[in-house]
Amino acid sequence: MAKDKSQAAQAAEKPSKAKAPHGKARDESGKDGFSLTGRIDQAKEFFEQSKGELKKVTWPTREETVKTGIAVLVFSVVMAIYLGVVDMALSRLVALILS
Structure with missing residues (x-):
């Protein structure tokens, strides 16, 4: 019985994660890649990595x-x-x- 209470307390302390439409877990803050800021951050990272790869050519x-x-x-x-x-x-x- 004590285990059940401690497990329930631990579950309540963990931040809840919802499933994104593509199946990946996401935080409640909306950082699943579908928000505008998430897309902009992904685009910035892509272009930075592309620039680095072009320097290696x-x-x-x-x-x-x-x-x-x-x-x-x-x-x-x-x-x-x-x-x-x-x-x-x-x-x-x-x-x-x-x-």
Whole structure:
């Protein structure tokens, strides 16, 4: 019986937590991420972390960017010519079969 009273007293002392719509417990103060101040704080934290991560990025030099850009253009032209030749050959083959 004494245990029941002490457990009830402990439960009364703990701050009550309600369930947020997404299933996580939240304090009565409303800090569940759905309040405006909670959203603003989350956005600030996100942008601060993003800024820190961007500082860790190794950016390519101008020379590397130009070289890779030229490689992409050359590859695109080669593929366009190849696909054009294959398309023309298949079109003539189909026309020959159907005539």
